[in-house]
Amino acid sequence: MERRIPTFLTSAIFAPQDLYKRQAELLISEGYADAGYVQVNIDDCWSTLERDPVTDEQVADPDRFPSGIKALSKYMHDRDLKMGLCVEERRKAGSM
Numbered sequence: 001m002e003r004r005i006p007t008f009l010t011s012a013i014f015a016p017q018d019l020y021k022r023q024a025e026l027l028i029s030e031g032y033a034d035a036g037y038v039q040v041n042i043d044d045c046w047s048t049l050e051r052d053p054v055t056d057e058q059v060a061d062p063d064r065f066p067s068g069i070k071a072l073s074k075y076m077h078d079r080d081l082k083m084g085l086c087v088e089e090r091r092k093a094g095s096m
Contacts, residue, residue: 015042016064017072024081033081040076041084042069058088 023040027033046065047058060069069085076083 017067020072020083021075024076024079027081028079033079038080039082039084042086044086044088046085047088 020040020042027037027040046060046069048061050059051057052059065072073083073085
């Protein structure tokens with residue numbers, strides 16, 4: 001059977017949490033995780049523009065990540081995968 005590398009949209013702007021879960025499932029079901037491909041990365045634009053007023057941490061976009069980043073990270077870890085997350089140093093994420 002011919003095997004091809006699936007096209008993942010890991011850097012797609014505004015990708016919802018379900019896309020990242022699907023990537024995780026494909027890494028496992030297609031054998032990529034067994035070959036050592038065990039990381040799913042979330043690039044910029046996952047957070048809202050405003051930071052948490054108490055902790056000053058970035059806040060996940062509630063429309064695209066309704067379960068939150070911690071839950072998505074647990075989803076990955078429960079499948080023996082790793083999750084990478086782009087974090088902004090700026091006061092407002094995505095601002096110049």
